Amino acid sequence: MKKRGLFVCVLVVCLLVPLSVFGAGSKEADAGKPVTLNLLMEDVPDTQIIKDMLPEFEAKTGIKVNFEIVQYTDMHTKLITQFLAPTSTYDVIEVDNYWAGEFPAAGWLEPLDEYVKKDNFDMSVYVPAMMEMVGYYKDKLYMIPMYNYTMALMYRNDVFTDKALHDKYRKQFGKDFAPPVSLDEYVEQCIFVQENTNMYGSAMQGGKGDPIAMEWSNYFFALGGRIYDDNWKATINGPIALKAIELYKKNIAQGAPAGATSYTLEDSLRMMSAGEAFSFISYNWMLAQFQDEKVSKLKDKVQLVPVPGESGLAGGWGWAIAANTPKKDAAWEFIKWVESPAVVKARALAGGAPTRYDVLRDAEVLAKYPYYSEVEKILEKARPVPEFEYSSQMVEMLGRELSLIVSSGKDPQVALAQLEKDFNELAKKANLQK
Amino acid sequence: MSFQARYRMIGYQFLIPTFLVLLLVVAMPLLFSLVLSMFRYTFLSPRLNEFVGFSNYASVVHDQYFWNSVKVTFLFVLMVVPLEFFIGYGIALMLSRPEIRFKSIFYFILTIPMVMSPVAVGLIWRMLLHPELGVVNYLLGKLGFGYVNWFGDERLALFTVTLVDVWQQVSFMVLLLLSGITSLPKEPFESATIDGANWLQTLLFVKTPLLMPIITVALLQRVITSFKTYDLVYILTSGGPGVSTDLISYNIYRTTFMGLDLSVASAVSYMLLIVILAITVVIFRSTMKGNE
Numbered sequence: 228m229k230k231r232g233l234f235v236c237v238l239v240v241c242l243l244v245p246l247s248v249f250g251a252g253s254k255e256a257d258a259g260k261p262v263t264l265n266l267l268m269e270d271v272p273d274t275q276i277i278k279d280m281l282p283e284f285e286a287k288t289g290i291k292v293n294f295e296i297v298q299y300t301d302m303h304t305k306l307i308t309q310f311l312a313p314t315s316t317y318d319v320i321e322v323d324n325y326w327a328g329e330f331p332a333a334g335w336l337e338p339l340d341e342y343v344k345k346d347n348f349d350m351s352v353y354v355p356a357m358m359e360m361v362g363y364y365k366d367k368l369y370m371i372p373m374y375n376y377t378m379a380l381m382y383r384n385d386v387f388t389d390k391a392l393h394d395k396y397r398k399q400f401g402k403d404f405a406p407p408v409s410l411d412e413y414v415e416q417c418i419f420v421q422e423n424t425n426m427y428g429s430a431m432q433g434g435k436g437d438p439i440a441m442e443w444s445n446y447f448f449a450l451g452g453r454i455y456d457d458n459w460k461a462t463i464n465g466p467i468a469l470k471a472i473e474l475y476k477k478n479i480a481q482g483a484p485a486g487a488t489s490y491t492l493e494d495s496l497r498m499m500s501a502g503e504a505f506s507f508i509s510y511n512w513m514l515a516q517f518q519d520e521k522v523s524k525l526k527d528k529v530q531l532v533p534v535p536g537e538s539g540l541a542g543g544w545g546w547a548i549a550a551n552t553p554k555k556d557a558a559w560e561f562i563k564w565v566e567s568p569a570v571v572k573a574r575a576l577a578g579g580a581p582t583r584y585d586v587l588r589d590a591e592v593l594a595k596y597p598y599y600s601e602v603e604k605i606l607e608k609a610r611p612v613p614e615f616e617y618s619s620q621m622v623e624m625l626g627r628e629l630s631l632i633v634s635s636g637k638d639p640q641v642a643l644a645q646l647e648k649d650f651n652e653l654a655k656k657a658n659l660q661k
Numbered sequence: 662m663s664f665q666a667r668y669r670m671i672g673y674q675f676l677i678p679t680f681l682v683l684l685l686v687v688a689m690p691l692l693f694s695l696v697l698s699m700f701r702y703t704f705l706s707p708r709l710n711e712f713v714g715f716s717n718y719a720s721v722v723h724d725q726y727f728w729n730s731v732k733v734t735f736l737f738v739l740m741v742v743p744l745e746f747f748i749g750y751g752i753a754l755m756l757s758r759p760e761i762r763f764k765s766i767f768y769f770i771l772t773i774p775m776v777m778s779p780v781a782v783g784l785i786w787r788m789l790l791h792p793e794l795g796v797v798n799y800l801l802g803k804l805g806f807g808y809v810n811w812f813g814d815e816r817l818a819l820f821t822v823t824l825v826d827v828w829q830q831v832s833f834m835v836l837l838l839l840s841g842i843t844s845l846p847k848e849p850f851e852s853a854t855i856d857g858a859n860w861l862q863t864l865l866f867v868k869t870p871l872l873m874p875i876i877t878v879a880l881l882q883r884v885i886t887s888f889k890t891y892d893l894v895y896i897l898t899s900g901g902p903g904v905s906t907d908l909i910s911y912n913i914y915r916t917t918f919m920g921l922d923l924s925v926a927s928a929v930s931y932m933l934l935i936v937i938l939a940i941t942v943v944i945f946r947s948t949m950k951g952n953e
Contacts, residue, residue: 300895303918303919304914304918307704307918307921311704311707329705329921332705333704333705433813433902434898434899434901434902435898435899435900435901435902435903436899436900436901484792484793485792485793485808485810485813486791486792486793486810486811486812486813487813488810488813488814488901488902489792489810489811489812489813489818489898489901489902490813494791497791497794498793498794501794503793503794616705616921617920617921619918619919620919620920620921623915623919627726627900627901627903627904630901630902630903630904631903631904633902634813634814634815634901634902634903634905635815635902635903635904635905637903
C-alpha cells in the first residue's frame with residue numbers, strides 16, 4: 228500500500244515539476260547577460276522604419292530588440308493574455324488609443340512619471356491633444372505618444388482641374404467644382420464624380436466593426452456630434468447622428484464601390500492607390516505612401532485636408548511599459564531612444580507619422596512633406612473616441628449597428644436608441660455614470 | 662490479494678498518468694469555466710468574489726444578438742457539413758477507382774488546403790474574392806456573369822464563408838472516406854455483382870452501409886469543428902455585413918476580448934458545449950443504430 232502511495236506521489240511530482248519550470252517567467256535580465264526586449268508591433272510602415280533603425284539602438288545600448296509584427300486585429304487578444312500572465316512576454320507595449328483607458332485602468336501599464344522626471348525627458352514638444360489621447364490617464368503618465376493616425380480627407384486634385392468636369396459640375400450645381408467645405412458638399416461631389424467619370428467617388432471602409440465605426444465617426448464629429456457628454460451620459464441618439472447616418476448611407480450607396488460595405492482600411496488604400504477612387508477619408512499617414520513613386524502612381528496628385536466640418540477622428544499610438552515585465556529599465560531605454568528628436572525626425576522623413584511639434588515643424592521634414600503643417604492643425608483639432616475601460620466594446624457596438632443600417636436596412640432611429648442604451652450601460656459598468 | 666486483483670491494480674497504476682494529464686488539461690479548465698460562468702469575473706476585475714448564479718446565462722438568453730448567432734451558426738453547419746460530405750464522398754469514390762493514375766499527385770494537391778492555416782486561407786480568399794480588384798469577379802465578368810458582392814451583400818456573405826470553408830475542409834472528408842473505402846473487404850462487392858446489383862445499388866446498399874462507422878466519425882468531426890468555426894469569419898467578414906455571419910464562436914471571442922467579460926463568455930461557451938454534445942449523441946446513436 229505504501230509502495231502504491233509512493234508511486235502516485237512520484238507521478239504527481241514528475242507531472243508538476245516540469246509544469247512549474249515551464250510556467251515560471253523569465254527572470255529580470257541576469258547580470259552580465261544581454262537583455263532582449265520583445266515588442267508586439269502592428270504591421271504598418273512605421274514599424275518597418277523603426278525595425279530598420281534597430282541596429283543603431285542595439286549598438287548603442289547592447290540591448291537586443293525583437294519585433295513580433297502582426298495585424299492590428301491580432302494585437303488586443305495577444306496583449307491581454309500576456310498582461311494576465313505572471314510575466315509578460317512583451318516588454319514595451321504599443322498602445323492604441325482604444326486601449327488607452329482600458330490598459331491603465333486594469334493596472335497593466337507601468338506609470339512613466341518617475342522615468343520622465345529622472346531623465347528629464349522633454350514632454351513639452353508633444354502636441355497636447357496627443358498627450359491627452361495617448362499620454363495621460365487620470366492625470367498619470369502611462370504612455371509616450373508614438374504615432375498618429377488621425378483621419379483626414381484625401382482627394383485627387385487632378386479631378387478638380389478637369390475643365391469638362393468643372394463645367395458640368397457648375398451647370399448641375401451652380402457653383403465651382405472646388406475642394407469641399409462641408410460634409411454635404413463632399414458627399415455631393417463623390418456622387419457626382421462616380422456618375423460622371425470612370426472613378427468611384429470615395430473608397431469608403433464600410434466593413435463591420437472598427438472600419439465603419441471609425442469612418443462614420445468623422446461624419447459625426449464633422450457635424451459636431453459627441454458620443455458622451457461630460458457626465459458620461461450617451462448623447463449619440465439625436466439629430467446630428469441621424470444626419471451623419473443619412474449622409475454616410477447616401478455616400479456608400481451612390482458614391483462608393485458596391486463592395487465598400489465589406490472594406491477594411493487595406494481595401495480602401497488599395498482602391499485609392501490603384502487610381503480607382505477620387506477620394507477617401509482615412510489615416511493621414513497614407514499620404515506618404517502615395518508620394519512614394521516606387522509603389523504609387525499618385526505622387527503629387529493627392530491632397531490632404533481636414534475632414535470638412537467641426538473636426539475629424541483622432542487616432543494614435545503610445546509607447547508604454549508592461550507592468551508585469553521584469554525589464555522595465557531596458558524598456559524605458561528603448562522608449563527614450565525611439566522618441567529621441569533625431570530618431571523621431573528620421574522616422575518622419577522615412578514616412579512615419581510624428582506626434583511632436585519640433586519634428587512636425589522641422590524644415591527638412593517640411594521640405595519633404597509640406598502637408599505636415601496641415602497635419603499639425605488636424606492633430607490639434609481632431610477628437611478621439613471616448614477613452615475608458617470599454618472603448619473597444621463601444622466601437623464594436625457602434626460598428627455593428629452602423630453595418631446593420633447600411634447593409635441590412637435597419638432603421639437608424641432604432642439603431643441609435645439601441646446604441647444609447649448600450650453606451651449608457653457601458654459607462655455604468657465602468658463606474659463613470661451614477 | 663489475488664493474482665487477478667494485483668494484475669488489475671497494476672493496470673490502474675499505468676492509467677494514473679493519463680488520468681492526471683486529462684484531469685489537468687480537460688477537466689480542470691472545464692470546471693474552472695463552469696465556475697467562472699456563475700461569478701462576475703472580468704479581465705479588469707479578475708476575482709471570484711461575486712457569485713451571481715445563473716444570471717450570466719439569463720443575460721445571454723435575453724440578448725437578441727446571441728439568438729442571431731445561434732441561427733447563423735446552425736445555418737452554417739447545415740450548409741457546410743452536407744456540402745463537404747457529398748463533395749468529399751464523390752471525390753473519394755472517383756479516386757478509389759483502380760483505373761485512376763497518378764493518385765499520389767491528387768493526394769498531394771488535396772492535402773495542401775488542409776494543412777494551411779485558416780488565417781492564410783482567409784487572407785488568400787479575401788484577395789481572390791475582392792469585389793472590385795479580385796480575380797474571381799474579373800473572370801466572371803469576362804465570362805459574361807454579373808458583379809458579385811461576395812462579402813458585402815448580407816444575403817451572400819454566409820454562403821461565401823461556407824464556400825471558403827468547404828474549399829479548405831473537403832480534403833479532410835476525401836482522405837478519411839478514401840481510407841475507409843480502400844480498406845473495405847472485397848467479398849460483399851463480389852456477392853453483389855453476382856446478384857446482379859448495378860453501380861448505384863452497390864453504392865447505396867453495400868458500400869455506404871459498410872462505410873457507416875467512418876462516415877459517422879467524419880460527420881461528427883466536421884459538425885463539431887464547424888460549430889467552433891471562428892478564424893475564417895474573423896478574417897473574412899468580422900461577422901458582417903450587419904450580423905449575417907456572426908457565428909457563435911466569434912460572439913464568444915468578442916465577449917471575451919472586447920467586452921472583457923470572461924463570465925458571460927464562459928456561459929455562452931457552456932451553452933455551445935451542451936448543444937454540440939447533444940448533436941454528437943444524436944448523430945452517433947442514429948448512425949450506429951442504422952449500422953447495427
